[in-house]
Amino acid sequence: MVCVIFYLALSAPPETPQPFRWFDKLLHFGAFGLLSLLFALPGYKIKLYIRMLGFPFAYGAAIEIMQFFIPEREADILDWSADAIGSLAAFLAVVLLRKLFPGRTN
Numbered sequence: 507m508v509c510v511i512f513y514l515a516l517s518a519p520p521e522t523p524q525p526f527r528w529f530d531k532l533l534h535f536g537a538f539g540l541l542s543l544l545f546a547l548p549g550y551k552i553k554l555y556i557r558m559l560g561f562p563f564a565y566g567a568a569i570e571i572m573q574f575f576i577p578e579r580e581a582d583i584l585d586w587s588a589d590a591i592g593s594l595a596a597f598l599a600v601v602l603l604r605k606l607f608p609g610r611t612n
Contacts, residue, residue, distance in 0.1 A: 507541050508565070515569040518578040534588035535595070538562050542596035558600065562593040 514537075524530060545557040564591030573579035 507537075507544055511565075512540065513567070516572060516576060516579070520582055531570050531584060531588040534566075535592035536587040537592065539592035539596040540567060541565075542593040543600070546596070546600045553566060554600070556599065558597040559593055563590050566593075 542558045542562050545561060547553065550557050566586045568583045569589075570583070572584045574581035
């Protein structure tokens with residue numbers, strides 16, 4: 507998932523029209539929500555909030571900084587905000603599910 511996001515973020519954007527005004531923000535929200543959910547899987551030795559929020563927040567910011575230097579792309583704080591909100595929504599969902607169903611997670 508990290509590689510897919512990296513490729514899509516740094517390649518030339520498609521020239522197809524968006525179905526609605528904030529469609530790209532919805533894509534950012536979904537991609538980073540999914541990325542955060544993957545970080546919630548068992549097996550990691552790093553605290554949940556760091557791997558579900560810290561890594562995706564930093565990764566989204568790094569992508570926006572890299573896009574600043576690519577002529578076909580543009581850095582957008584709203585894109586990073588959508589990334590962060592998607593990660594936060596996934597984190598809150600995992601925390602809520604762990605409270606509702608204790609003992610089923612690592």
